[in-house]
Amino acid sequence: MTSFADFDFVEPIRLTLQNENYTTPTPIQAQAIPHLLLGRDLLGCAQTGTGKTAAFALPILNRLALSRRAPVARKPRVLILAPTRELAQQIDESFATYGRGLKFRQVVVVGGVSQLPQTRILNRGVDILVATPGRLLDLMGQGAIRLDGLDTFVLDEADRMLDMGFLPAIEKIVAALPVKRQSLFFSATMPPALAPLVNQLLRDPIRIEVAPQSTTAERVEQHVMFVAREDKRALLQNILSDVTVSRAIVFSRTKHGADKIARFLDAAGISTDSIHGDKSQAARQRALYGFRDGRTRVLVATDIAARGIDIDDISHVINYDLPMEPENYVHRIGRTGRAGAEGIALTFCDADERSALRGIEKMIKKQIPVRTDHPYHMQGGASQSAPSAGRRPARPNNGRPGAPGKGNAARRFGGKPAQTATGGRPQRRPQKAGAAPRSGGSQER
Ligand code: AMP
Numbered sequence: 001m002t003s004f005a006d007f008d009f010v011e012p013i014r015l016t017l018q019n020e021n022y023t024t025p026t027p028i029q030a031q032a033i034p035h036l037l038l039g040r041d042l043l044g045c046a047q048t049g050t051g052k053t054a055a056f057a058l059p060i061l062n063r064l065a066l067s068r069r070a071p072v073a074r075k076p077r078v079l080i081l082a083p084t085r086e087l088a089q090q091i092d093e094s095f096a097t098y099g100r101g102l103k104f105r106q107v108v109v110v111g112g113v114s115q116l117p118q119t120r121i122l123n124r125g126v127d128i129l130v131a132t133p134g135r136l137l138d139l140m141g142q143g144a145i146r147l148d149g150l151d152t153f154v155l156d157e158a159d160r161m162l163d164m165g166f167l168p169a170i171e172k173i174v175a176a177l178p179v180k181r182q183s184l185f186f187s188a189t190m191p192p193a194l195a196p197l198v199n200q201l202l203r204d205p206i207r208i209e210v211a212p213q214s215t216t217a218e219r220v221e222q223h224v225m226f227v228a229r230e231d232k233r234a235l236l237q238n239i240l241s242d243v244t245v246s247r248a249i250v251f252s253r254t255k256h257g258a259d260k261i262a263r264f265l266d267a268a269g270i271s272t273d274s275i276h277g278d279k280s281q282a283a284r285q286r287a288l289y290g291f292r293d294g295r296t297r298v299l300v301a302t303d304i305a306a307r308g309i310d311i312d313d314i315s316h317v318i319n320y321d322l323p324m325e326p327e328n329y330v331h332r333i334g335r336t337g338r339a340g341a342e343g344i345a346l347t348f349c350d351a352d353e354r355s356a357l358r359g360i361e362k363m364i365k366k367q368i369p370v371r372t373d374h375p376y377h378m379q380g381g382a383s384q385s386a387p388s389a390g391r392r393p394a395r396p397n398n399g400r401p402g403a404p405g406k407g408n409a410a411r412r413f414g415g416k417p418a419q420t421a422t423g424g425r426p427q428r429r430p431q432k433a434g435a436a437p438r439s440g441g442s443q444e445r
Helices: 011-019 027-037 052-066 085-098 116-124 133-141 158-163 167-175 192-201 229-240 255-267 281-292 326-333 351-364 409-413
Strands: 042-045 078-081 106-109 128-131 152-155 182-187 206-209 220-226 248-251 272-275 298-301 316-319 343-349
Touching: 011 052, 011 085, 027 042, 027 052, 027 206, 042 052, 052 078, 052 085, 052 152, 052 182, 078 085, 078 133, 085 106, 085 128, 085 281, 106 116, 106 133, 116 133, 128 133, 133 167, 152 192, 158 167, 158 182, 158 192, 167 192, 182 192, 229 255, 229 316, 229 343, 255 272, 255 298, 272 281, 281 298, 316 326, 326 343, 326 351, 343 351
Parallel strands: 042 182, 042 206, 078 128, 078 152, 106 128, 152 182, 220 343, 248 298, 248 316, 272 298, 316 343
Antiparallel strands: none
């Protein structure tokens, strides 16, 4: 299928796709939609950014439209289970967008907010329920939700669910599903611990695998920037002074760090907000909307909070800190370059983060090119001084192995010492580091 017109969608969906300018299905959509329209089960190995939400939302909406009936109180017809509140919210929005012409009733059931508005809507009857496992189980326990009227069940980001300890909750939810149903299972990776759930849930599923994790985001241009820890802020500011960095997510390893970076950027006049687990659901939502609507240009996020962020046109992902887990690198950079768009991912790496970088490169099976065309490039462990930055001079090497100082580059960075774009001489003027270099600013080690 090379066009959405080839699918047998009801007219309101066709019109919405036209309005949304969706003409060509993504690979997962092309492969999944024909089977899902027929009611088949599906095992999908795909991550966000592949167009997976539309791959399941469009056929689900179409099937609902063809068998329309009045919603029944507390008994949804479709349940989509997601690991995080943000992802649940976004899936709900996708259903609202794709189903605009169909006017189904839907509700999001997530924790961190009052349950009263959720139960009110459920009591009036909904067609589509998007939920996170904890709150769903709470409401099932109170009799506010019953799953025996389900036609379709979708489990999204199953591997994340596993990481977050939701497997026992999911097993309880699956036990409450009706025998006759359509089930869809999506996961970016398929760890063996998920196999029993797959077998229990799916019947003769079609199997689809798109963009395996290790090769994801190949369209994202990736660079690493060696920088001393104390220069990271200045480098970040330098990058963000480039107007081509139109919408950036900055990743911090800690919540506290995220707040500090956001405060620093805000004070520097760069509109910034942060999103992490210590913020209330309302504050997280505000931060996401502000970022999506373009009111804030930079969103500083931690790994957990960023899961499932689906915002188009993120020009840059900046890894201020390297992630603890190499897999998170792939999740992070997947925030840009969505649905075939191009994106740039810049990773700051200080001396202590070298082994984490090696772990990532091993996982993605490639070396990330080094950008040296910035004023804070750390050559041999000592960063080059940026004029007018008032920074302390490069520290001497006190003879310690791997300590800052010339000549350690090969040992510290592996292989050849990193070079500046101008042939190894220190940069004279700070350069804007956000845009991709036209030539010579990036090199493979
Ligand atoms: P997802 O993988 O579901 O998170 O989708 C990633 C992004 O791609 C979302 O912002 C969608 O709006 C967009 N998208 C999905 N399918 C298409 C398509 N066929 N054409 C253009 N954009 C799409």
